[in-house]
Structure formats: C-alpha cells, structure tokens
Amino acid sequence: MCGIIGYTGTDGAVGDVLLTGLEGLEYRGYDSAGVAIADESLAVHKREGEVAALEAALPDTGLGGTAGIGHTRWSTHGPPTDANAHPHTDCAESVAVVHNGIIENYQTLRADLEAGGHEFTSETDTEVIPHLIETALATGASPEAAFREAVSQLEGSYAVAAVFPGSETVYAARHESPLVLGIGDDGHYLASDVPAFIEYTDRVVYLEDGQFARVNPSGIVVTDAQGAVVETAVEQIAWDPEDAGKAGYDHYMLKEINEQPQALRQCLRERVSELDGTVTIDELAALEPTGPVQFVACGTSYHAALYGARFLRAQGVPAQCFLASEYTVDQLPVGEETLVVGVTQSGETADTMSALRAANRVGATTLALTNTVGSSAARECDHVMYIRAGPEISVAATKTFASQQVALAMLAATLAGETPTALCERLRALPDQVQQVLDMSNARAVAEAYEASDAYFFIGRGYNAPVALEGALKMKEITYKHAEGFAAGELKHGPLALVGEQTPVFAMVTGDASASKTLGNIKEVEARDAPVVAVTDSPAVVGQYADHVLEVPSAGPRLTPVLANVQLQLVAYWVANRLGRSIDKPRNLAKSVTVE
Numbered sequence: 001m002c003g004i005i006g007y008t009g010t011d012g013a014v015g016d017v018l019l020t021g022l023e024g025l026e027y028r029g030y031d032s033a034g035v036a037i038a039d040e041s042l043a044v045h046k047r048e049g050e051v052a053a054l055e056a057a058l059p060d061t062g063l064g065g066t067a068g069i070g071h072t073r074w075s076t077h078g079p080p081t082d083a084n085a086h087p088h089t090d091c092a093e094s095v096a097v098v099h100n101g102i103i104e105n106y107q108t109l110r111a112d113l114e115a116g117g118h119e120f121t122s123e124t125d126t127e128v129i130p131h132l133i134e135t136a137l138a139t140g141a142s143p144e145a146a147f148r149e150a151v152s153q154l155e156g157s158y159a160v161a162a163v164f165p166g167s168e169t170v171y172a173a174r175h176e177s178p179l180v181l182g183i184g185d186d187g188h189y190l191a192s193d194v195p196a197f198i199e200y201t202d203r204v205v206y207l208e209d210g211q212f213a214r215v216n217p218s219g220i221v222v223t224d225a226q227g228a229v230v231e232t233a234v235e236q237i238a239w240d241p242e243d244a245g246k247a248g249y250d251h252y253m254l255k256e257i258n259e260q261p262q263a264l265r266q267c268l269r270e271r272v273s274e275l276d277g278t279v280t281i282d283e284l285a286a287l288e289p290t291g292p293v294q295f296v297a298c299g300t301s302y303h304a305a306l307y308g309a310r311f312l313r314a315q316g317v318p319a320q321c322f323l324a325s326e327y328t329v330d331q332l333p334v335g336e337e338t339l340v341v342g343v344t345q346s347g348e349t350a351d352t353m354s355a356l357r358a359a360n361r362v363g364a365t366t367l368a369l370t371n372t373v374g375s376s377a378a379r380e381c382d383h384v385m386y387i388r389a390g391p392e393i394s395v396a397a398t399k400t401f402a403s404q405q406v407a408l409a410m411l412a413a414t415l416a417g418e419t420p421t422a423l424c425e426r427l428r429a430l431p432d433q434v435q436q437v438l439d440m441s442n443a444r445a446v447a448e449a450y451e452a453s454d455a456y457f458f459i460g461r462g463y464n465a466p467v468a469l470e471g472a473l474k475m476k477e478i479t480y481k482h483a484e485g486f487a488a489g490e491l492k493h494g495p496l497a498l499v500g501e502q503t504p505v506f507a508m509v510t511g512d513a514s515a516s517k518t519l520g521n522i523k524e525v526e527a528r529d530a531p532v533v534a535v536t537d538s539p540a541v542v543g544q545y546a547d548h549v550l551e552v553p554s555a556g557p558r559l560t561p562v563l564a565n566v567q568l569q570l571v572a573y574w575v576a577n578r579l580g581r582s583i584d585k586p587r588n589l590a591k592s593v594t595v596e
C-alpha cells in the first residue's frame, strides 16, 4: 500500500533520509517509487519498480535541497508506470505532491481542471491535487493557503504531503489515511508509518483526521481544519531500528515466525495469573460488561477472529464474525449494547476501519484489537487492546496471528468474567511450547516432499477450522500455488472432487472430541490417493493414518491449534523458499491495505 516519507532539515541529509524512508516503507507493498526535492526549483525523480530502480536513476551528484518528499505507490488508478508514480506536479511545476488513499471525486475535479486549461500527465486520482494548488496559487494565495484550499475540495481518504520550490516547509494533511510526524535534532520528518524514520528519531506526533501540519527544519505546527493551532503530545516509540532488521534471517517472515515465543510472552506479560485463573487487561478496565460481540476483520485477522469467537462462545459470550468488507450495520442487530471488535494488526485496514466507523455511528461500543499504537483503529475505537507482537515487516502475517489468538483468548476471559485456572496455566506455557515446535519442526522436509504438488488442501474441525483457513492463505500468498482450507466436515460436500495424488491434504488432528471424525475425513482423502500430512499432538495414533506427521506438543483442545499453525507457517515458508518466491513482498499484495 502507498507509503509517504517527508523530511526537512538543514543538515544536507534530505536525499539520504528519503531513500532510507522509502526502504523502510517497502514492507507495505508497492510497485513504483519517487522523490521530489525542493530547492530553488523542484527536482522530481520517479520510477516504476523497486526503490533500487529509483536509486539507480538518481544523479551521481546527490539530491541536495532542504525539504523533500518521497512515495512508494501501490497502484489503484492507472498501472504502475513512471508517469503514474508519485510525486505529481502541476503544469508550472510550482508544487510536488504525494498521496496515500483514494480521492473519490477526482473525476469531477479533473474534468473541471482540464476545462480550465490544466494538462494532466498521469491517470492517477492524486494528480488533481497539485493542479488544485496551482489554481489557488494563481489567485495570490500563499503556498499554505493554496494547500489548504486544495485539500478542502477533496472527498475520500487521504494522507497528503507537498513541497514548493524555494521553500523549506513540507505541508501535510490527513483524512482516514495514516500520517505520523517525527521530531529530530537536525530536522523533522513525516511518514505513513514509523519504520520510515525510526532510524533517525523515536519521538513522534500522530496527526488526527482533519488536521494539517506545517513541518520546518526548526519545528512542527499542527492546525485544525479552521487553521487554529492544535496542541500535540509527543510520544516515545519503543521500537529500536535493530528490531526492524532481519537479524541474520534470509527473510523477515522466517524471523517473525521465530519471534513468536517472545511475541506471545509480551502479549501475556502481567495479564494472566495461573495461580487463581484471573486475566487482567489494564487497557480494558473501563470496558463495561456488554451484550453480544461482533468481530470485524480481514484476511489473517479474520481467521484469528473466527478462532476468538469460538473461544468467546465457549465461555458463554454470544459472538459472531464478519468479513469487514461485508459488514452492514443496517442489516444486523447492532446497537448500543453490541461490542464491535475490530481485529487488525495494522489498525489501518480500510475495510475494517469502515466497519468500525459504521459501528461507531450507530452507537455500538467499539474495541480495537491491534498491534499498532497510535493507529487509526486505536484512536477511533472506544477501547483498545494491544497484542504487543512488535513490528511485523513481512506482508505475510505470522507472529501477529499467534498474538491475536492469544489476545482473543484473554479477551474471552475478560468478557466472561472468569476463566478456568487450567486455561491460564496453558496460556502461560504456550510460548515455550511454540519454541519447542520451532526447535523440532520437520516442516522443511515435508515442504521439500511436496513442493511440486499442484495444489494444497487444509482441513480441521472446531478451533482447528480457522487454522485450516489460515494455513491455506499463507500457502497461497507466498507460494502463488493453489491452496484451500476447509472445515474438515465440508470436504465431502464438494472439494473432495479436487483431491488426488498431486494434492496433499494437511489435516489438523489435535486432542479434542472431534479428532475421530477428522480421522474419518483422512480416510476419505486417502481413498482418493491424496498424500496426507497430519499435524497432531498424538503422533503414535494419528501417524498410522498419515504419510507424514508434523508433531506438536499438547496445549489442550483450545490452544494446540496455535501450535499447529506454526507448523503450517513453516511449511508455507519452505515451499515458497524452494520455489524462489518473493517471500516478504509477495506479488500483488500489500502489508497494509488502506483502500476498500
């Protein structure tokens, strides 16, 4: 998804900061990149493809200047070409603009601007912004007034930043797309996300919807839509740059899979007492008991929500799950007594934010379960619970999924008012058990055995059903191979027609009451010559039914699926690795999907 970086400083570091920032934003997914430097005139450089392609096209003499903006673009309006890459300028090159989000009224604006003589050079919605600024400048408006005038005409979602020739100021505004400001010693930063400038500063100010920022080498001024200065709080970010590096792993994904024990320890820390079976989530102290719970989420987070909803129901709390993009408050019983929980690692996913905003509008109580402090979800919901997984750079969500599962187990305990002591004990033991799986896993050998298969199927029942869905999602997104996950009982209602000797079936059979039924499903696929890989905590029994076994320790019926998922993550990783895929940045995908 698009990423913005901006810097203004008198230390001659603009070029370096922008390029480092663009690299720090790569994890969001993108297909072109560019920078604009404001000196006496504007210098704009942009290229289709990776940041490395842009770097190769830059002048050997460096970029110079005091103020600059940069952008990684993930195509929405128009294909990934040099012309469609940001920054965009007006006819006279009097301003350069970068934008993240979607301008919904751009066609009307563009038609009016073209009728007024403006010539466009791209297919993007963004290009209307510099032309609107140019129009305002022509009336004698100052750069700041022209920027504000242009932004006031935009409908849709945007984080936008602009620089003008002969000026050391970067102007910025946001509405429903993230933007964070960084306070440095020699200059000031702005970006879509903190990793873009964490190497330089850990002091940040989060811009709110409707706010504008004037960023100079000497300081930052934030104003509201009317131009009144807003007092801002400077927050200290706990991530250090080392956290965001690969630490010797070939891919962030493998690093993040291996970070799961630590992520879960952080998630559980000071929240679970195994002595008396209590769970205390400090952030949720003000959350009153509510009525039914509705989860809204997308992708991997939706799978975590399915798992969590089952946990809640098991503890007597009615809970339903909705794909955020399908959530419609007018067709559902949602009112003041409903707790709507947005499960979202980034806290910025447009579909999830849209569902949460709809829930806010009808007066529901909203809760963000997120990894990202200061994200839109965290700021706009009534309550927030952090999953504390640490930064996740790989597009494929791994440690955040495990942390969401554990956080949701704790949320269930909080909403139910009590939780069995045995479950608390199991939760506390879980990080070590994940480490055991990582230490003993034979997933790489299994991946090698099946890397040439045509397709992969994943089945599981109960708490394992969402893990089957997640196993398939992980496999397809990083290997580009066909993969599908099913509740095991559904196999015989259609998908069985696809099963054969080239389609291994991964069956999660962990110690719950439904295990014997899943064994029946294994027999069904074996009868169609499909190889079976059992992921199980009972290898002696289940191994008799399978061609390969991926063993996990037992963590009880509810938590063993968390361990089974780790094995599936590793299988997907090693198949993708053997196939030479772009594991951390799979084609067509973005880390943070900020368009609906």
Ligand code: M6R
Binding pocket: 298, 299, 300, 301, 302, 343, 344, 345, 346, 347, 348, 349, 352, 395, 396, 397, 398, 477, 590, 591, 592, 593
């Ligand atoms: O940031 P979110 O958790 O809201 O993201 C939702 C999905 O886009 C995300 O979980 C996606 O499915 C994963 N990156 C896939 O690994």
